[in-house]
Amino acid sequence: MGIEWGTYVLVGSIFLLLLSGLPLAFVTGLVALVFTVGWFGPNAIPLVISRVYGFITEYSLVAVPMFVLMASLLDRSGIARDLFSGMRVLAGRLPGGVAIQTLVVAVFLAAMSGIIGGEIVLLGILALPQMLRLGYDRKIAIGVVCGGGSLGTMIPPSIVLIIYGLIASVSIADLFVAAVTPGVLLAGLYMTYVLIRCMVNPELAPAMPPLPADERGPARIRAIKAVILPAAIAFMVLGTIYAGIASVTEAAAMGVFGVLAATMIRRELTFKLVHDSVMQTLTTCGMIVWIGVGAATLVGVYNLMGGNRFVSATILGIDAAPVVIIIVMMIILLILGLFLDWIGIAMLTLPIFVPIITKLGYDPIWFGILFAVNMQVSFLSPPFGPAAFYLKGVAPPEISLGDIFKSLWPFILMQLAVLALMLAFPNLAMWLV
Numbered sequence: 001m002g003i004e005w006g007t008y009v010l011v012g013s014i015f016l017l018l019l020s021g022l023p024l025a026f027v028t029g030l031v032a033l034v035f036t037v038g039w040f041g042p043n044a045i046p047l048v049i050s051r052v053y054g055f056i057t058e059y060s061l062v063a064v065p066m067f068v069l070m071a072s073l074l075d076r077s078g079i080a081r082d083l084f085s086g087m088r089v090l091a092g093r094l095p096g097g098v099a100i101q102t103l104v105v106a107v108f109l110a111a112m113s114g115i116i117g118g119e120i121v122l123l124g125i126l127a128l129p130q131m132l133r134l135g136y137d138r139k140i141a142i143g144v145v146c147g148g149g150s151l152g153t154m155i156p157p158s159i160v161l162i163i164y165g166l167i168a169s170v171s172i173a174d175l176f177v178a179a180v181t182p183g184v185l186l187a188g189l190y191m192t193y194v195l196i197r198c199m200v201n202p203e204l205a206p207a208m209p210p211l212p213a214d215e216r217g218p219a220r221i222r223a224i225k226a227v228i229l230p231a232a233i234a235f236m237v238l239g240t241i242y243a244g245i246a247s248v249t250e251a252a253a254m255g256v257f258g259v260l261a262a263t264m265i266r267r268e269l270t271f272k273l274v275h276d277s278v279m280q281t282l283t284t285c286g287m288i289v290w291i292g293v294g295a296a297t298l299v300g301v302y303n304l305m306g307g308n309r310f311v312s313a314t315i316l317g318i319d320a321a322p323v324v325i326i327i328v329m330m331i332i333l334l335i336l337g338l339f340l341d342w343i344g345i346a347m348l349t350l351p352i353f354v355p356i357i358t359k360l361g362y363d364p365i366w367f368g369i370l371f372a373v374n375m376q377v378s379f380l381s382p383p384f385g386p387a388a389f390y391l392k393g394v395a396p397p398e399i400s401l402g403d404i405f406k407s408l409w410p411f412i413l414m415q416l417a418v419l420a421l422m423l424a425f426p427n428l429a430m431w432l433v
Helices: 002-017 024-039 043-054 059-076 079-091 097-112 114-135 138-153 159-170 174-199 215-240 248-265 271-304 307-316 322-337 340-360 364-378 386-394 399-406 409-424
Strands: none
Touching: 002 024, 002 307, 024 043, 024 271, 024 340, 043 138, 043 271, 059 097, 059 114, 059 159, 059 271, 059 322, 079 097, 079 114, 079 215, 079 364, 097 114, 097 138, 097 174, 097 215, 114 322, 114 386, 138 159, 138 174, 138 364, 138 386, 138 399, 138 409, 159 174, 159 340, 159 364, 174 215, 174 248, 174 364, 174 409, 215 248, 271 340, 307 322, 307 340, 307 399, 322 340, 322 364, 322 409, 340 364, 340 399, 364 386, 364 409, 386 399, 399 409
């Protein structure tokens, strides 16, 4: 069997096994083992194991559990809840004010942790009932929670960018710097969309009742206090990275320290809070590591088979401008994002795509930004968009998955618009690097 048919059989085997309900990590590991023994014989197994060892001993990977632990501690503390309450006061009577302040809180949460699921669950618990109680249009409320909660894929310290940096062997700090502009642009686009729709049709977002005059001053002071701790944590993480004081891994550890210190100041630090946060971190990181091990094994086998050269020659052989090749890659990632988890997509495609990007003369940092925006689309896209399922777990029973997915289309279109802008104007992402 040649590499061409080997590729078809390998990809077909993955999708057939995924249809059986097996987790992606086990599917990729099983297919890798069968192809290793079948293509090369048992003596090739140590070569594949060496790739797994290289993946799990990567120092920068330590940043992932640190950021997950940060997010878990934030989930269980009252920091995010008070931040939401404070921003609600500061938003005042702005059209769609609660929705806009929800997006601002989402940016803060993304800048503190970079974890998607926790942000959507938090906003679903804090913001969604508040907007529905005030009479907000259901589609806007749902879209804001899912769209805002998915900003963690883009806004540093994004776990997606950390994994991309590890696979592509590029500076994670540079990725973080490049992600600032598109992240802020996307958040601004969401806010503009909400503001315009609510100005055109105020019934979509009824204004909050004003506070009594004697309560406005104390409420604003409490709101400012609620913002200080999250801002300090975000500065501790991102400021040290951008200033060159700490690496991403060190900054992640400082972030955990900052959240622990904040919970101590707020007198919320308990054994149960730490225990539950650590257990959630172990579960989440275990999933990431197992998917990474399976994908690293599969990619190692496929490269030994000559698959990387086959795919590279096939893509580079397309008789079209280089930008068309990039668009083809984006379409492949968008299609995979409909069915696979982002970590699996990263592990399976980036070892092949990034060398092609380099050969075409493009900057892999820029391609990392395209990848992150693309994965943000995958978080919202039906039929398996994780954001919808995260929100469904905490949404009122009358809100169905169909309602959630119908509400996400304007936000998916905005994500695709930002992806097109980054593709057409690379300097939008690269001007700060």
